[in-house]
Amino acid sequence: MEFTTQLLYPVDQVLLAVMIFSIMFGMGASLTIDDFKTVIRYPRGILIGFLSQFGLMPFFAYGLAIFFELPPAYAIALILIGCLPGGTTSNMFAYFARGSVALSIAMTTASTILALLMMPILLEFYTAEFTRQISAEMQTAGSGAEFVIPTMNIIMSLVLVLVPVAMGMFLRAKSRVWAKTAEDTAGFMGIIVIIYLIGTAFVRHSGLMLQTPPAIYISAISVGLLGFLFGYWMSRLFKLSPIFQRAISLETGIQNGPIAFAIILLSFAEPVQSQMLWLAILYSTFIVMSSSFITLYYRRVGKFDFEVYKNTSIHNRLFGDEYVSDYPDGFLPKRIENDPSQGLIPAQKRD
Amino acid sequence: MNNRITAKNMADLYREAANRYKSLPAFATRKKELEWDPVSFEELYERGLNLATGLIEMGVEAREHVGLFGDNRFEWILADYGVQLCGAVDVPRGRDITDSELIYIINHARIKVAFVETKALLDKFIELRHDLPGLKEIILLDPEASAPDLVHKLDNVIQLGAALRKHGDTRAEERIAGIQPDDLFTLIYTSGTTGKPKGVMLTHANMMSQVKVIPIDLNCTDRVLSILPIWHIFERVFEVFSIACGVCTYYSNVRHLADDLKNVEPTFMGSAPRLWESLYQKILKKVDKSHWMRQFLFHTAYFLSRQYMNSIYFLTGKELKQEPASKLKRIVLSPFHAVRWLLVLPVYGFFNVAVLEPVRLSAGGSLKATISGGGALPEEIDRFFNYIGIPVLEGYGMTETSPVIAVRLQDNIVIGTVGPPMENTELRIVDLETREVIYPNSNRPHKGRGVRGEICVKGPQVMKGYYREPDQTKKTIEDGWLRTGDLGMITFNDCLKILGRSKATIVLSSGENLEPEPIEMKLNQSPYIEHCMIVGQDRKYISALVVPNLEGFRDNGISAGNLEELAKKSEAKRIIQQEIKQVISVSGGFKRFEMIQDVRLIPENFTVGEELTNLFKMKRHVIQDKYGDLIDEMYNGKPVGVA
16 A cells, blocks of 8 residues: 555644644643652552553554554554553543543653653554564665664654643643633644544545555554553553543553654654555544444443442542441442442441 | 332332432532532431331321421431321421421411521510410421430430330331321422412322323432422422432432532432523523623524524424424425535534533533423523533423423423323313313314313322312312413323413403413513513403513623612613513514513512412412502502602
8 A cells, every 4th residue: 555645634633733732731731740750659550551652552552563464564553552652632531431530630640751761662562573674675675775763753753742731731830711722722622623634634535545454443442442441451451440541541541642753744754754654544533433422331330339449438528538338238349349449438437 | 111119009119219229329518619418319218217117106096297497418317208108198398398388287277386497586486376276296307406405316316216226116117107198298388379379189190190201311320419498399399209219319409509509419400480581591691791602602502402403493393393393394494404514413412522611510510401390491591401402301390290290201292392291191181261272172173182271180190189178179179170370281292281360360441361470481581670560350451560680781781789779760761661671572473462661660679478379480479468568559640659
């Protein structure tokens, strides 16, 4: 499959830059110092989240790339997506999925910072084989150049996207009201731009959609779904409370797409750039749909335990932190009866 | 999952709740914004038993009427526990009771022992003591207030009982065992819109039947916010229902409502149309003041949800059907609705999440349902809340039916109706003049659906009668059928639609009949109008008496220090007349004889107890008498006076 035309026109690139900037700015505007403190408050949740985000996801991406024998550029893009930190949209999905928003925000925060360290290492580790393939191809094509993962550039791109985050946080510290407006506007603008980009990409390259082999579609869709599934089971295995399970699940599957765009545009050149972008576009499109369905599903199954959690935490909010809500025998299902949620729900009985 | 407690009587229910829900909070009282005092089911029952024993010691007999004068607070429910657990009957009334009502009720109900909430109310009792010869003992509820000699403090009575029970006193338990389903649990005097108060006798069986069939599922994880007056049966039935479900009731009030909605995040509450009207106006005002971008987003979101919901209502047959449905029309329109629903769904999904959710948070964000009662909910407001996803259910009932007759169900929301009748409840629509049964009547087309008449009810919730008023009782209950005095009809999807009060009907001299309530409801939505009453019985046309809204005028640049000043401004009258012309028009769905020809502004606000009943319904005869001059003036063609 060849890219005969440019995937993104210069105007699109500008729009994309605006989108990345505004989304990251909006993310910063939603963060406070307290969110960083929350990270320390839920060490267990964060740790398990960390394992699934930087342990499971890159591995799944790699596994899919091997299993489907993806062309190297797509494989690298998929692994790149697998190594990304969590996205801000996951916070919104966590809210509607009756998951812990605090944990979701804390995980997004922690993973965005940690990505500076983890992404270069993970990329180096998982993509070695594919870079060799590309180099070999380039050699046979006679360009004579060697393809390497531009690690430094990636770090620089990451730092660059963190600048608007810091600016957003600065605004938040100065004015809450303006930060809220910025957050809303940024979120809205981000969605408009992404709809525009996806729309135009599909219209301009409708041929591309038909040419794209099913394996690439399946990989782009499954990487998120596997993240949801295993994020959920892993946290369940570690006996986290259901609201944490749902938050970690969504956080694992939903990656920060805009960062992927930024890295691809800033760090990679043709001939791989277009192919990588195309995969990032596919991932971003399908993840919105799959997270919507997952969220609706979680919302349903989590209704009862979330109501218990909510009622208990409101008891503590109004009656004091020492108040113990003791539900009648047999009212709570086994799963949440003795909830070891590490100080998150102090009201529940613990021995 | 129906896990509510069903019991034989109130005392039984209270005991069961203590056994099952133990240390869970039953009631919570606000101390500060984020500091509330909970009392558990166990503790409440224990203190109730102590109080009951204390009351027995003081000489309260089984089935005796005990006065309970006060508003929502924990001590009120504690007093109720005491009364129920000693097999007595409470006679509740709020703090705002007038002197004449107080004297009438205490003497008519033959009250010997009364709970009094506050020091101020107690002073009133002391002042009127010569008119209350039968009243022997007073117990003061407010623990902060000091009680003069001869007045008991609630705590002292509880301690008295506690000491007795410690020495093996089981009289309260014996009393509980002796309660019969047909015994009264409360005697509620209705202020009514006409005449002297009537004592409605409600039995344990009445209340238990309501608790059993209220079509809402609550459990220990729910929270109920209490804002309506507890001594009114509408609020009380929900508090008893909450006890049966193990739900904690949080006492709030109008002043703190906005904060409490946010902090308590109630999942259920009984509410009145006024609450929704004011919340509706607050939301719109906030939207109007916000950034243009947000305004645009809100209006887009609202538009989308309207399209979305209307298609759902149509496809599921939940639209208001006042006429027989045409099958052909249904078949033709259904695909269009299905397509619209599908097209709107993804965009609606996004806007619902991003824009409407924050709006829903203004009502706490967790409401599973709320039943609005005590008056008609204007349709626009009803639609607004259901479109944005706050499930406001409208109910219909009266004190005489303890109180719910019909209520809209969560999965069967037909806006504009009050839903199907409750389980075990039979409804009839009866012709006002001939007394012929219109519905259900197999001789009529569609069994009599869609035809209006007086609503009559038969069911386990119908009162025993009016206390010491056998004639009134006979007039109201005929062969077990209670005449509600309200007009209604059964829609073609078997819901009840209320069409006004038969007694409020205005008959013009031309012989045309009209219901003033829908017109008044429409006018009351205007920001300029606080209250209004339509008059015109036996006249050629109708006119309106209007209490202007000071704040509404101020917001629009006409300021006045008080209503008297405002009522004198000719500009104010002109604005009101314009407003009326705009709202009540033929194109707005009103008939020609429903056009308001003249208007007078009233220089003072209506007050509860005077022009309004405790549920803010207008006492039409009182207003007519008080402003008789103004009314006459409108029909004598002399444009002088107030305006």
